[in-house]
Amino acid sequence: MMLASQRPAAPGSHPRIACPDPGDQRVTHQSATASATACSNMQLTKHEAHARRRRALLSTNQDTHQARNAGARRQTKARDIAHACKAMLHSLVAALGVHLPNTDHIPEPLAGKIRAGQIAAILRLTPVMMIANLLNVGTVDWLFWQSDHQVFLIAWSALTITLAVTGLRSWWRNRPLLQNDGLPRRSRSSKSIRRMIINSAVLALLWSMVPITLFAQAEPGARMFIAVLTSGMMSAGALALSTVPLAALTYTFMLALASAFALISAAEPVLVYIGVILLIYTWILAKTTTWKADMFISRLIDQAQLVKQNELIGLLLRDFEESASDWLWEIDEQGRLQHVSMRLAAMLGQPAAALQNRRFREVFCPHAGHAGTGNLQLVEDLIAKRAPFRDQVVAVTIGGIDGWWSLCGKPVFDETGAYRGYRGVGSDVTQSRRAQERIAQMARFDGLTGLPNRAHFRELLSARIAGEAATSPPALICIDLDQFKSVNDSMGHTVGDRLLVCIAGRLTDTVGDTAIVARLAGDEFAVLPSGPLREEDVVELARKVIAIISLPYQLHGKQVQIGASAGIALTGDGACSPEQLMNNADLALYTAKNEGHGQFRVFGPAIDAEVRKRRTMTEDLQAALKADEFSLHYQPVISACDNSLRGFEALLRWTHPVKGAISPADFIPVAEESGLMDEIGAWVIRTACAEAASWPRAVTLAVNLSPTQFHNAQLLNIILGALGTSGLSPRRLELEITETALLTHSTATVNTLNHLRSIGVRIALDDFGTGYASLSYLRGFPFDRIKIDQSFVRDAIERPDCAAIVKATIGLAASLGMASTAEGVETGAQFDWLRDQGCTDVQGYLFSRPRPAEDLPKMFEQGEKLFADVARKVA
Template sequence: MNQETAPASDPSAIRFSQLLGFRDGDDAAHWARIRSTQLDAGRQLALLLLCANLIGAATTVSLFATQVSAWWLGGWAMLVAAVSVTVAMRRLSTRHRDGGYATQADLRATAIEGVALAVAWSIPCLIFNTHPGSNSAYVLWMILSVLMTAGAVAMAPLALATIAFVGGLGLSVTVKLVTIGSYAAACATSIFTVMLIVVCLNRARSLVVIRASQIALAERDETVSLLLREFEETSADWLWETDAARRVVKASPRFAYACRLDPVTIEGMPFLQVLAGPTWDTGEFTPGLRALADKLKTRDSFRDLRLSLTVDGEERWWELAASPRFDENGSFCGFRGVGSDVTEQRASADKINRMARFDTLTGLPNRLMVNETLARAMAEADKWGGRCAFMMIDLDRFKAVNDTLGHPIGDRLLSRVAERLAQLMGDNETCGRLGGDEFAVVMRDATNSSAVEALAQRIIETLSRPYEVDANTLYIGASVGLAIGPRDGRTAEMLIRSADLALYRAKDAGRGVYHAYEPELHVQAEERRVLEMALRQALERGEMHLHYQPVVDAATGSLTGFEALLRWHSPQFGDVSPAKFIPLSEEARLIQPIGEWVLRTACAEAARWPSHVRVAVNVSADQLQNPGFVTVVTSALADSGLSVERLELEVTESVFMHEGLGATKVLERILDLGVRLSLDDFGTGYSSLGYLSRTRFSSIKIDRSFVQSASRGVKEAIAIIRAVVALAQSLGMATTAEGVETEAEHRMVQDLGCTKVQGFYFGRPLPVEEARAVAGRRWDSDVAA
């Protein structure tokens, strides 16, 4: 056993804190057994300590019988007896035995016993009246010295308790001697106390070392016995021996059985002929057998040599180890070794290796094997000055299949995709599954860029054809990101990263296409990464603030409310456009805390405005996916004191497309609170009258693109605005025209029937102080920003 497994076996490795039970060594289990031994040793000497205390107490009582009050003397004697008996009972009743386990707390608890005994025996020397040089003082010092020595002997295995008892009692005696002016005696007592503690620690250290050595020897004996027993009982291991001519000698029955031959027949046969079997005559030896022949020829020791051989027509794998033998004259006399049948282990290893490198669902190479294949392809391309390619494939609309038909159907669909992808592969390509609905293709030779692009297009077309799965006709697509090595990455990891960025661009381009990597993609990705890191700390650093844009009555020009607009001023990037950081916050899952901060800040500010002025807050689809958003709204209103009818939440049509009716249920709970709801950018997305019929909107906002087109006389835009106004009026909803920047546009939307107007003509988004001033002054239809 080495120092790592039994650190206590080396005295120099034992630390004072370990000896006292304040920390473990490198092996906590061994130290737990050592602590149990310490407690058991203390238990065995418990009666000796008890007798020493009782005899010392009786001697002290007789010594001071005529000098100290009987009450004091009797009370102290009872105290000593009680403490001594208690300590003895605690030691004798301990559950720890040699060979068991004890915690650090168990060992540390013995300090209480030492402190209690020290306090009890400090009373005579501190309280009883002893005169310097008197016979009673000398006798008491002798009693305490003997008692300290007995304690050091009986409690030595429990070093912490011994230090507490001997050190505490020695300190009391020293203090008493110094007080009465006996400095020489005090010095002698101090030296005596330190010597006892040192002796105690050395004895405790010796006990630990002895116990650690016993544990090491016991475990070593157990290990050797186990190995011998296993070797004797198993039928998969055998001994073999050859002479100087490499013929089998002393053939063991197990070796003969492994060869499926008779021990008599095998005796004297060439060892290589026994292993070669039917191939001995043909000379078609396996590489393992040739390696064994070389080792035997050069007379080198070897181990873990694996070779394949045929036994009774069945392929088996053996593992051999051996060393050369020499006689007393130093002459070579053969080999002696051991053999094992490792066929099952090799089969298991092959199975584990396949499971580690192949996807269990599709049977395609998994991410690990794809990475290894790509690394080899890149090494070959770098060696010969060629090029390789890596394609990352993502299935489009696959999530909808899983969500609607369930994961079993989705798994079968993935298997069909894998089959189609595998059919497209030639000798130059390898495909695999990275995980989920992501696949990959490695092209070892990509010098022909047209062939690479053609394969990417064939993959998209093949995977986009309909699938028949369990009487379901399924339609999915595929997007492909393409990277060429080593041009787009010097390592496999870099090339995969480049293909991933290209795939991201392909999905942004509308899906169902392939996109090759471009250097600016990495620049954009790095910019997004740095921007995301800054965005994660923007709220904590107070970089976010709100601007408020006025919303006025179209007919009178009077202020009806403000729309709260989020702004971000970063010390690193300056003023960041909301069109840039809002989508990023949604992708990074930061929109929840940011949106909550916006809502609470806007409500708190609106509570300072006149009671007729409302505030509108934009809400994203991600916020509405959280059922706790209703609680956030309620809390924001309660904390700010804003009445519910003055809060208006603005949502876009993407809310409904994102989560179906789940968003509607959250909105209905918000509407039940009395909060107003506005449909923003109506007509620019997936317009549907179903949204308006399912949800009680209070107003519809007409996008600024329609307003600007209508101001230029575009008939379609004018018709759309009129239709929206008519629809809103029929449903009892207000209409808000966005982006009104001129008086002409204001009059136009008035004529078209819009009830509210918002835009630069009436006011740009204002900082909070200016918005407060605007909210407090009078508005009319002639006021412009």
Template structure:
């Protein structure tokens, strides 16, 4: 049967509306036609004919008995030749009809019949009905009462039996029942019982009942035939899909009986396991698979044991993974199966599907490896190290062991990356990882946590001296030059150390304290190691609290700007004031800028703080005499901001302060990373009339290239040189060089931290322009500035010092 030969789906057919449509719909249910059943109609007609032919032997026997009874009964009453001819016609016609009907079936294993064949069957049934109808019509009126009873019995029997036997073909059955009923009625009408209306009623009811039974039986028969055809179609479709599945899919089917042996051997299964059908059926399936268990895998035996347990219980299992040794490689398969049961519900085997999941299993293992391994160095990554650290500390508690956690961070990696490129930087990290790997003792765990940061967890082999010796070995090993292709690279590192259980009893605390120790090593000058000290954590906590409180102080404007005068050395007149921010904490009192400014720079809070100081200073300077300037410090973070020029313009515009009265102080660190950006910012500020001073000159990189490349107005001499000016000839030489350099470049100079008259005289002798410090005045509140400016003899103050 073609798979496309699907009967019309009655469930989705539109509901009939008129009585003609309803009659047509009812007729389609008991009738076969190409319009309704498609190509299947030919097969259904054959099934109708076959249904009649199956009962034909009984029909022949019954007809023969009835004919003999009628002939014997009326042999003396009717001409014998007429009875013989009638009997021969009935029996012979029925026999001939059966031969003709069989001949109308076409095809071999799946017979079919044409519409003409059913029309011929209907015609032959009509002739057969006429032959039997002649018997009550011709004999009932001449028969005596017993004979009439026999005729009535035969008629009723033929009516029921014929209608039932012919019911698969509703047209033939209906014609037969109607013709027999009409003949019985004619015979009754011609007899002396014509006035017995009860007999007429019974005849009518019998005929109507038989017609209803014919229609009902035909509906049941056609429904069963169509259902069988649909089931056969579905079975063929399943067989086709299974065949296609076995021929083209990577999976394979398997089925085992109660003895555990394969019933059906898939060619793909044999191919996947590199064996033959006979070998597969030689042993129970589970035993066959166990023989191919890879002994080198630790979990292989457990997987095969699980399969054996599953096959002992009649419960479905899904995606059970098994490793198998196939040739010279290990392959993985996945088995899914459901139990099979017989009619009594007894378990008789298994049927399922298997898949070769080797590639998927390898991909899963690779993903698991990548999830735990740093792809650049091949070391453990942060996630894996955290898990290993957790497990190690659990074991350490049980075994009362001590561990040391070393954080290792390269000191100059950013410089190497920026100057030599990221490719060289990546190679350096791989070589660093390889060297560290050789230093870790047995049982240690080495990981790359990210960037240029590594972590080494080692079981302590002694006291802190032993750990310190290991840290020194790491510093020495990393300091040796690395040959990376044609480039030789030198690297330095810092090491922070925390010990379990002394410095932390859980991974989080131990990691945090090792990081604090690393921070301390960096602060101590780098290329060194430091153990964790509780003071470090206290300092870190203080910084965190300071950071939080700094945000609150910014929101509530709890800061104050104070002003330290800058005085001209030659005239003794005030030339301006430097704005200095102070934080008067509600609980801790005055907090030094050295404590909160670094925190503000680290967190980015220096930008809003610096903007506030700039605006306050400009507003306050407008209250001073017009010749006085205000100097405001800009941090490196502020200076690198793209909006610094706009902020300065806005502060000047809001306050009304002329740009020539504003002097911005920047440090050398603000110029290091972005030369082009710094140059553009400096030019933009000076074009607007703002003066720029280089603060703390002499303490940083002090490259003369900065002074040649960047436009400046002033150099500020750091107080560390001024304090030792009178006692240290080297400090005096540095100050002399700075002043001489400034004069050569046509820059002014300001010396900070001037505290004694002797320092003042030396600076005047060396040619310094301006000074500031406690010798003149401490930083003043805004309200104290007018009083300070009102002093008549500032030079006297400069000579004798301020109290």
């Protein structure tokens, strides 16, 4: 019931309550409570609905995730099955001797395009293949409709026609992609290849049912039709599907096996034979198919590489036009410049518009102001012949500056084959041309003296021999400087270089402008005289050259004087080639230097015989090392104070099985020259240490070191190895080194001597005064003994100068705390005189000749008595 003061509320608006009484307030409170309860219930309902929707969404997501996982598992399983089938097919095919193309090395982007190309090649033949299938289906149905296989024919025809129509539809959909016969732009996945294999297998299965079902009950004519049909289907299908070899092989093998089964099941000998022949034919067809597939894939790979190269060429051309230092040129069929580039205009120093339609020769000819025109005429001839050319260098002068341009070009023809001009590239090769000229100069001439070097001199000698052999056989003089090394070492390389330049100038002035002077090596020169010369003329020229070189030089305020030796070779001596002539001159020079400074020799039979003798001796020395023909003899070293045995010097001996005993003076120089002395010297050290180990402990061993041994990097290891193997005490070993060996010493050799001395090995300076005597050796090397050469000892009593040298050497050794040994003592008077001068030790024939190792025990038994008796007899 409504109060009188209240008015009905307007629809859609809230009622307004005015002045309620307490009873009305209770009613209002109850209504508010009910409203709150209703609101609370509504909120709960909303929360429950939201929760239900969330649970439903989660359930849906879970179902979707599970479905995706299930799909992924199915796909993985399908892939595994496909890979297994593929592996099985590969194994089966490989077992038959058919090898499929290997595409595993092809990267995936390219592999996808290759797969697309394989499928596209099949799709292009699909219309013909499917129409042939439809015609064959109709023919089979027409021939066998009257048989008892109508149900089979209906079902088989329906399936085959459906598959053929599906193939035609696929071809129709992909027609736009089949226009390009090259590498497709789109890729295909491996699934498409698998689908192609499956489709081929299904089609082969359908056609395999024909011989299996119809052949056995067919008439002879129908059998022949089935045989021809299956053979044709096999051949055509294999060729059409050959781009996908697995599809082709699957199709071929299934048809072949079905046909062979039908033939063999007939149990007729002829048909069985035909079945076997069919299998062999199938194998040949499979080999052909895989070969064709391999060729197809290789062609696609080549096309891909060609596309990549074309893209790269295009990129390079764009980069070339934008930033290269070269320039493009183009002429029309009349030889006029077209499309003149800004770079070409800049190179010619003219505006591009002014060069447009200018003739090719007009552009280059006015600038060909130096060195002729280079290959400009050749370029014009090639253009006239429409022949391509490259790297043709033309000489140009632009702005008064000489230069060289390299031109490349090829003719341009339009689509009708008409000649339209030339296009090419030009480049400025001035810097490279000048660099090539400098390199050629350096390769042919000596950089210091400007004379021809050995290589260029050989070319000149060859030309001279070829040109003058008939009229005046040329002669050759090889010259080697004497004492140049000592000047170079003592005065410095600057003085040495200046000296070589002066010598080159003197040689050139002496022999004349028509002769050829060359520098062959560091201090070796060659002269090739010109004109008809007799041997006497060449000899006189050699004397003149030696005399001119030997005159003093004023270098940096100092007077320098050296000498020269020469070797002469004539073509009449049997030398007919540059190598022989230079070799003969070198041999003559070697002989001259061995005979002293300032000498010359002409190559002749005597020198040739000596060379042959050394060559034979070298071969004999090599054989002697292998045959153990060497032995050691020992000469005693006696104390001059008490006549006691101090030790022995090991001396090398060689007994040739045919020639007998050969003097060390003959074979040791040959061993040094041939490089065999290191091996022989190592044998001497090992053998001497091994034999000396059994001597009395007070007896020492002296071993000579040759110059090559002294500089051998393995010398220290050889000596330490010999001492360790033999057990000989290092304090009992003494190494004798000549002054010649010290000429080219190094820090390493000094370190070797110091190391040997540190372990007790003694070092002796042998043949003192006979070589390049220098007191600096005694200061710079750790010597324990000086050995006086026998040439001074032998004449010491008769010649005062020799006596003075021996006295000075003995006194020098005593002053430096070194022992002294006199070699070659043969008389008692010499022995007494040496003892009176204070010489510590002597050796020579007076006491004993060198003895073999087996004679030494007797000397040890007699001991001091033997040598004391000798001393008393001569006293």
